[in-house]
Amino acid sequence: MNRWLTEEEQRAWRGLLRMTSQLNARMNRQLLQDYGVSLTDYEVLVVLSEAPEGRLRVFEVADALAWEQSRVSHQLARMQRRGLIAREGCASDARGAFAVLTEAGRAAIERAAPAHVETVRQLVFDGLTQDQLTTLTEVTSRVLDRLAATAG
């Protein structure tokens, strides 16, 4: 069985890939230039800043971002060296260790967030109608449901 995408599906799929890739590149460049944090740093800071006391286990960070464990570990190590987070160990189990937002980490996200959100508004939401916004939410939930249903 080999079902290729229709032309229309292919257009939608490539549009989605290009959009995501270009949005990420733009957001990353802006965050780095203006605030000295990468998009990846920013995503980790968001996840921690929303957790109670800015604290999560390493595997919870991985789950929240849908990242591989090794990527999260490397990223957290880099952020720890720069003082954006601290780690509180669980000597027996690296996945069970905690990542904790430091004051510097919280200050970094508070500085960067307003301009970052403004960029997202300008590039994405200011250009969408209410119907398009509703449909975008439907589409993402639909796909996320399918991902969850086939997770293994």
Place this chain on the structure above:
Amino acid sequence: MNRWLTEEEQRAWRGLLRMTSQLNARMNRQLLQDYGVSLTDYEVLVVLSEAPEGRLRVFEVADALAWEQSRVSHQLARMQRRGLIAREGCASDARGAFAVLTEAGRAAIERAAPAHVETVRQLVFDGLTQDQLTTLTEVTSRVLDRLAATAG
């Protein structure tokens, strides 16, 4: 001026980020397990396989994928070591060098593509109505237009 996202926009935005991140993780895992290529390898192979004679300048690969130049260089070096692509130099200018799909590279994408496309179908397109598909394409073009209009 500080305009935060409405709750609905935030839901759409986080849905989009989660969807993209989880789709990428799933596609990457499947490609690696079943075909020994990463999603990143696959994306480069697609771009080259669609170019005349499987050949593009390095900066064209970067543009097509909206990647930073340094990321493309590292990725191409790894793929060259594995025989998936060859590079034809332009000694004076690394960006102007060519990346060329090898026979092994073409074989790799031909092996991986059917199952990859089937995954995309099952996770994304089989779950969407025609209206949702149309709107998804509209949304991505809209955002891509805004990215192009503000590129610097």
